[in-house]
Amino acid sequence: MTNPKHFNAIYILPNLFTAASIFTGVVSIVAAIHGHYEKAAWLIFLSLLFDGLDGRVARLTHATSRFGVEFDSLADIVAFGVAPAVLLYFFVGEAYGRFGVLVMALFVIFGAIRLARFNVMSPNTDPTVFIGVPIPTAAIFVAVWVLMFRRYEALEPLSWVLLVVTLGLSFLMVSNIRYPSFKKFHLEKARLTKVLVAAILLASLLYLYPVEGFAAMITLYILWGVARAVYTMATRRKRLGSRRK
Incomplete structure (x- = not known):
C-alpha cells in the first residue's frame, strides 16, 4: 500500500515550483x-525556469493532477501575463497614456484567452x-x-515600436497560426549528430x-510562424485559382 504522507509530499513538490513561478512573477512586477x-x-526568465x-517534476514523480493543471494556468497568468504587461507599461507604455494601458490590458486578456483555449483543446490537438x-x-x-x-x-528612440509589436503579438496569441512545440518531437538517429x-x-552563441x-x-520563432501561415495561405489560393481555370 502507498503511504499517504509520502504521496502528499510528492503531490506538493511540483506545485511548489508553480508557486515559485508566481512568486518570481510578483517580484518582477x-x-x-x-x-x-x-x-x-x-x-x-526565472519564472519560465x-x-x-x-511539469517535468510532476511527470517524473507521477504526481500530475487536475489541480496542478489549473494551478499552473493561474500561475502563467501572473508570471507571463501580468508581469510582462506591467514591465512593458512602466518601461514604455506609460508615456503613451491610454494606448499604453490598452496594450497592457490586451496582452493580459488575450494571454488568458490563450491559456483557456489551450486547456480546452489540448486533449484533442497535435502535441x-x-x-x-x-x-x-x-x-x-x-x-x-x-x-x-x-x-x-x-x-531608445524606437521604444514605441516595442509597444506596437507587442500589440500585434497579443493578437498572435489568440490566432490560429501554428507554431512548433519542442516538448515532443521525433528525431532520426541519422540526424542525431547534426x-x-x-x-x-x-549554446555557445547564447553563452x-x-x-x-x-x-x-524568439523573434525568428514568432516570424517563422507568421511567414509559414502567409506561405500556406498563398499556396492554397494559388491552387484554388488554378482549379477554377
Whole structure:
C-alpha cells in the first residue's frame, strides 16, 4: 500500500515550483514598478525556469493532477501575463497614456484567452504544435527586448515600436497560426549528430551573447510562424485559382 504522507509530499513538490513561478512573477512586477527593468525582465526568465520544472517534476514523480493543471494556468497568468504587461507599461507604455494601458490590458486578456483555449483543446490537438503563440513565448519576447533596449541606447528612440509589436503579438496569441512545440518531437538517429552539433553551437552563441541570442531566437520563432501561415495561405489560393481555370 502507498503511504499517504509520502504521496502528499510528492503531490506538493511540483506545485511548489508553480508557486515559485508566481512568486518570481510578483517580484518582477514590484521591480518594474520601481523602475528596475532589467531585474524585472530576468525574473520573468526565472519564472519560465520554474514553470518548466513543475511539469517535468510532476511527470517524473507521477504526481500530475487536475489541480496542478489549473494551478499552473493561474500561475502563467501572473508570471507571463501580468508581469510582462506591467514591465512593458512602466518601461514604455506609460508615456503613451491610454494606448499604453490598452496594450497592457490586451496582452493580459488575450494571454488568458490563450491559456483557456489551450486547456480546452489540448486533449484533442497535435502535441507537436501550438495553436497561437504560447503565452510564455510572448512574455520572454517582451522581457528580452526590454533588455535589448536597455543595453543599446541607440534603440531608445524606437521604444514605441516595442509597444506596437507587442500589440500585434497579443493578437498572435489568440490566432490560429501554428507554431512548433519542442516538448515532443521525433528525431532520426541519422540526424542525431547534426542536431547535437547545432545545439552546442547555439549554446555557445547564447553563452557569448545571451540577450542578443535569445532576442534573435524568439523573434525568428514568432516570424517563422507568421511567414509559414502567409506561405500556406498563398499556396492554397494559388491552387484554388488554378482549379477554377
